[in-house]
Amino acid sequence: MGTYALTGGATGIGAAIKTQLREAGHQVIVVDLAEGDICADLSEPSGRQKAIDGIHALAANGLDGFIPCAGLGPSVRPFSLITKVNYFAAVAITEGVRDLLVRRKGSVVMISSNSAAMVGHDEYVDLLLDDRETEACELSDSKDGHTAYAGSKHALSCWLRRNAPDYARQGVRLNAVAPGIIDTPLSNKVLADKELGQVMKDFGDSVPLGAIGKPEQIADVVCFMLSGKASFMAGSIVFVDGGHDAMLRPDQF
Template sequence: MSNQVALITGGATGIGKAVALKLVAKGVTVVMSGRRADVGQAAVAEVSAAARDGAQVRFVQNDVADEAAVKSMIDGIVAEFGRLDMAVNNAGLSNETGTLVQSSSDNYRAMVETNVMGVYFSMKHELVQMTKQGGGAIVNLASIAGLNGITWAGPYASTKHAVVGMTKSSALDHATQGIRVNGVAPGAIKTDIIAAQLGGGDPNYNEASISAMHPMNRLGRPEEVANAICWLLSDEASFVTGHILNVDGGFQAK
C-alpha cells in the first residue's frame, strides 16, 4: 500500500483517525478532512508520528455537505499528489435518540445533509477521479442501523440504509473499471464522542445497555473497525466489491 494516497473524511477523530494511523504506518499518504481546524491539526501531529516510508499527512478543513468544497478538496489532493487511490467516507452525524415521532425534523435534516448528501458528494467526485486514473478503492461507513431496523434510531437508520444502497449500486456501476466500492457496518464503537454520550446518565443509553445489544457483550474499539477498512482498501481484497462487512461483535448473527 506504500506510495498510495488516501482521503479520509471525518478523519481527525474516532474511527477515521484510527484508519489514518494504520494507513500511514503502511506508507500511505493520508489527507484527513473535518470541520474543526484545531482538532485536525492535533490529529496531524499524532498521525505524522506514526508515518513510515515517506508517507505524508495533511488536514483539510471541509464540510462534506458542501459539494463545491468537496470537489475543491479532491482537486487539491490530485494537484499536490497526482492521484487519489483510496477514500474512506467516514464523516457522519448521529444527533439524537428517540422514535421517529419524537424526533426533530431539523436534526433529521442535518443527518441527511451529512450522512447521505455528504457521502453522495464525496463518492461522486472520488469516482470521477478514480475513473480518470483507472482504478481505486472506496470504503463507506454504514452501520448496523443501515442493515436493520433499530429502536430509538429510525431517522439515523434511514440515512445509513442510503449509504448501503449507494455503496452496492456504485460497486456494480464501476466493477469493470478497476474501482472497488465496499462498506463496513460497525456496531457500537467506543469513540470519544460515544463514550461521552454513554456517560450522560440516561438509563436507556449507557455502556452496559448498549454492550448488551452485542453477543460479545462489549463495545467495539476504533482500531477494530480500522483493521476491517484497511483490509477492504488493500489488494488482499482485490475480488471484493459491493460488500458490507459487519464489525459488530456478532450483532448481525442474531
C-alpha cells in the first residue's frame, strides 16, 4: 500500500481525503495546526520547514502522493494569512517533498477553487508567482478577502501549469481540483460573515446541480487523480463544482 502526505487533514475536504486513503489501506501523514502527525503553523516559514522535515522523517522511502489541502477562506483576517497558507505554504511544501515524490514517481493533487477563474492575472498574482511573499502579503492586506482568496488560487493554478511539465519529466504528476462551494467549516465561516454571507448563500443557491457539494465528493475525485487510474493525467485542473464554472464561463475551458 502507498504512503501519502496531506496538509489540512483535520477537517473538511482534507479529513475526507484522509479517511478515503486510509480506508483503502494507505498510510497517510497528516500535517495540521493542532491535530495531526505533524503539528505546524504553515503560515510561517518555520512551520513549513517543520512540515517538510517531519514528512521526510516519516516517509524516508518516498511518497506516492502529496495533497497540500490546508487553506483559509475569504472571511479570515488579516487577509495576508490567506496568501501565506493558500499559496506560499502549498508551493513551499510541494517543492520541499519533491525528492520524496520523485523517488516513488508519486502524484500531487493541489486544491484550487472555481473562484480562481473569477479574477484576472493581476499584480497580486504576479507577486505570488515571483515568490515575493512580503510584498504579496502587504498587497493582500490592502485588498478584500475575495480578491486575496481567489488570487491565491489563481496563482496556485498558474504555478501548477508552469511546473507540471518539469515534474512530469521526473515521473511526478501535478494536477489540481477546483472545487465549488463545499459544506465545510471554511464555507460555514464565510456564510456566517456579515459582509460575505449573503453573497455566499446566493452563490450556493445557484449551483446548477441544485445543492452545495460535500467534502466526500471532492475526495472521490482527488483519490482518483492520485491513483494509477489517472496515470496519463498531468497539468490538469478539474472543476468539481456542480456545473458552476460552466454556467459562469461557458466559452472558456
